[in-house]
Amino acid sequence: MQTLEQPRLDIGEQAFVDQVIADRKGRPGALLGILEAVQEHHPNKYLPMATLDYIASKTGVPLSRVFSVATFYSLFNLKPQGDNTICICRGTACHTRGSRNLLQSARLSLGLGLDDISEEDKILLTTSDGKFTVRTVACFGQCALAPVVEVNQKIRGHVNERTLQREIETIERESE
Amino acid sequence: MSQKKISIRIDGALVDAREGQTILQAAREGGKTIPTLCDLDGITPVGGCRICMVEVEGIDRALPACTSPVQEGMSVKTTTPRLTQHRRLTVELLLVERNHICAVCVSNGHCELQTMATNLGVSTVRLAYNFPKLETDLSHPKYVLDHNRCILCTRCVRVCAELEGAHVWNLFSRGINTRLTADLNGKWGDSKGCTGCGKCVQACPTGALSEKGRAVEEMVKQNERISALAQRRGAEA
Amino acid sequence: MKKLKVATVWLDGCSGCHMSLLDMDAAVISLASKIELVYGPLVDAQDFPEGVDVTLVEGAVSSQDDLNKIQKIRQRTAILVSMGDCAVTGNVPAMRNGIPVQRLLQRVYVEGAIEGKGVPTDGVPALLKQARPVREFVKVDLCLPGCPPPAKTISGVIAAVLDGRKPDTNLTVKFG
C-alpha cells in the first residue's frame, strides 16, 4: 500500500499547491477542488502521498480526513497514471455483457498479467513503460451501451475484444 | 437550557422529552433501552450501524433512534418482529464481514457486538463468511488495532476528533474495502498527532482497539468514562 | 422404549466440544438409559450408521475427507447439530483462510520444522482451500455456538429431542 516514503515536494510544486489553496480559501468543500486541481496539474495525473501530506499541513485538514476524501472518490488517483488510460466498466450491466473478458484481454495484450484477478473490485495497473494504465470503475451510468470502456476520456459503447484491441493498437501506432 | 418540553410515547408509555433531543436520548432519560452499536453517549451520533432502528407510528420505514429528533405526540415502538429481524440481519452482516474469532479475542465476554448477537438470539449467520485477509497494527507503544474485529462504527474517529482534538482516525476507501486509517494510511505508532490518551480504545465497542499485553477476555472497555468526560466538557462549555 | 440414536463427529476442531459433552455430570446418568451412542470418537463403530436421530458435529469442514463425511452423515441423520464455534463459524481453524494452502503447508512442515520430513502426503486427506462452517456445505438443523458450548446447552438439546420437543432455536447462546 501507499506509504509516505516519497521525497518532499519541490519548491515549484509547493508554490502551485499554495496558490491553489489560496484561490479556494474559505470556500465550503474546498478540499475537493484543491485535490482535483493538484491532480490535474501533475504530469502523471495523480496525488502522491507527499502532496496529500503537504495539502493537509497547509489547509489544516487532518491527514486522516484528506486520505479519506482522496480514497472515497474514484476520480482521484493515488498511483501514477500512464500516458493513456483504458478504463473498463465492471458494473452489473457491463459485467453481464462480458466486461470481465475485456479486462482480461486488455491486461494480457498489454503484458499486465492476470494475477490478483479475484480482487477485482478496483483495479489499477500501469505498464512498466508508463504508456498505458488499465483501470476499472463501478459504473459509468451508460449501461444501455454496455459493455462500456473509456479510452483516454472518450466513452466507447458496445465494445468487444476486437474493437478494444484495435483501440489499443491505434494508440500504440500514434505514440510511436 | 430552556428547551420546550414535549411528551412522546415509547412502547406505549409516556416519556418526557425536550425539543431537540433524539429519540434515543429521550428513551435513555426515560429509562428505556434501545440497542445501539455506533452510538456513544457524549459524541456526535452518525446513524451508521442501523441497529437502533425503531418504528414510529404513521411512518412506513423504520428510523434510526440515535439521529431522529423527537416530535410532540410521536409514538415509538422499539421492539417489533420486523425490527428484531432487521437487527439480527445487521448483526449477521457485521459478523460475516470480518474475522470475528471470539474464542481468541481480547474482548471475548466484554464485546458489544458479541453481546448484541446473544441478546438477539443470533446463533448462526445465514450468509457465507467473507474471511478477508486483514492486518493487525502493533506499531503503537501502548495499543493495538486489529482490523479483523473492526465494525467501522467510527466511535474511535469521533472520540479522537471531538474529545481529544487529535483527528488521528478516519475511514478510507469505500464499500467492502472500507478500512480504518491512522493519518495517511500510516502506522498508528508513527502518528505525530496521537497523544496516546487511549480514548479511542475505551470507546471502541469491539476488540478492534485494545491495550497491548491484554490476553483473551482481558480487555474490558470503560466507555462510560468517555461519556462522563463528554458531559463534563459540555457543562464547562 | 426405543433408545434415541445419537452420534457425534469430530471434524476440524480441538475436541473441546467433546470434552464439554462429557462434562454433563449428573445429566449423563439420566440420559444414559435413554440414548444409544452409535458413532463418534467416544465409541468403536467404523462406519457411520443409517437412521441416526441426532448427530452432534464438532469442527469446521477443512479437508476433502471432512466434506465427504459430513455429506454422508447428513443423509443418514434426522437432526444435525453444529456443536461449537468451529462447526458454526469456522472459528480458529478458519484463521488459516487468508493463506493459500501450499504456502501454509510449506511454512508449517518445511520452514517451521526442525527435522524436515516435508509436507506429509501419505494417509492424510487433502486440505480444502478454506476451513468453513458446516452450514455452508449441508443443511444444519440447529447451531450451538460457544467455544465450547456449555455442557448444559448440549444436554438440553438431547433432552428436548427425547421429550419430543423441537429444540429451542432461540437459546441463550454466546459465540466464543
Ligand code: SF4
Ligand atoms: S470483537 Fe467481539 S465479536 Fe469480534 S471476535 Fe472479538 S469478541 Fe467476538
Ligand code: SF4
Ligand atoms: S490514543 Fe487518543 S490521540 Fe491517539 S488515536 Fe486514540 S484517541 Fe486519538
Ligand code: SF4
Ligand atoms: S476500531 Fe473500534 S471504534 Fe474504531 S471503527 Fe473499528 S470498531 Fe469502531
Ligand code: FES
Ligand atoms: S454498468 Fe457499465 S456503464 Fe453502468
Ligand code: FES
Ligand atoms: S446506534 Fe443508531 S445507527 Fe448505530
